Amino acid sequence: MPFLGFWEKLEKPIIGLAPMDGVTDAAFRYMICKYSKPSVVITEFTNVEGLARGNMRGLAAFIYSEIERPIVAQIFGVEPDSYYKAAVMLSSMGFDGIDINMGCPVSKVAAKGSGAALIRTPELAKELVRMTKKGVKDWAEGISLEKAGVHEDMIAVIKTLKSRDGVDAFPGMDLTGQSTRKVIPVSIKTRIGYDTIVAEEWVKHLLEVEPANISMHGRTLKQLYMGLANWEEIAKACKVVKASGLGTTFLGNGDVKSMDDAHEKIKNYGVDGVLIGRSTFGNPYFFAGREPTPKEGLQAAIEHSKYFENLNHIGFQNIKKHLGWYCKGFEGAKELRIKLMQAENAEEVIETIKAIASVS
Ligand SMILES: Cc1cc2nc3c(=O)[nH]c(=O)nc-3n(C[C@H](O)[C@H](O)[C@H](O)COP(=O)(O)O)c2cc1C
Structure with a gap:
């Protein structure tokens, strides 16, 4: 089991x-978890080969705070050995789970055989799950990061990464493993097919390696984000998972618009739950089932900017899309959006917003 x-x-x-x-x-996940807690959150994906070669850029995706728990780290790639190393490293960093991306359609990912391209290479996909599980198990049984082959530069950085005000980037980290070594679950996020729908056959393959959870987006790789998510196929794949008796949970994904829509889809399609992506843009209150008022949106933009800046490990330009999403539903929103795109730090965001609205 x-x-x-x-x-x-x-x-x-x-x-x-x-x-x-x-x-x-980390900053968006923090905002979401502070204002409306989802059941689970998953980090942006990070390439395992990059991590194995000591590429530090990927580490920023894994910064997290305690209020996000359960927090799952998502990884992608094609090299089994790199999955092993990533699994040991992520276990030591205090994550509650590891998710393997088998759904990304972006050409730079899929062209290398990773993401949704793994649907065409099920034997490799299964090997990646096995190696991830082996890393998780070896960590729980006492292996050190050095012995597991985690890059020495990576070890040095994860030990010391802190925010501007000194908060640990990975608060549950325990590199000695003296107190917290434990097995964490390995899950998979995927799509219903590569160019044709193969949802049922595909989950049968995945069940062979007994993932803790499967999340399925109801589009093929070829569809990218076009058309509508096919929830009938999600439901069929879910039935296969349930019939296996393994206890693997199954989440549907794609085009869920609101909490009411989520509950309706869960009821209609028999899934254990859903993952929600784009509908959360600009709305930290999403999981509480409501939209922010314009004032709350602007307050969120300020708080998000301050938190983001304090993290100190991601360039400020990366917050701009969020700032744009927060500005909506009031006269002058478009002008404000344009001005905010020029802000270079949190202070400038605050000044720009306060110049047009009274927010505290
Ligand atoms: C901007 C963007 C980035 C995404 N990045 C990832 C990713 O890193 N890992 C992943 O598994 N899926 C990724 N996805 C796919 C989403 O997790 C989700 O499957 C997809 O957006 C459909 O759900 P939605 O209709 O609720 O947005 C991304 C989607 C978008 C729009």
């Missing part, structure tokens, strides 16, 4: 924040 970890303990239905590269960074 698979090790289900926190997935098994989550209250149903599970309504989680979908991973989104360039969007669900």
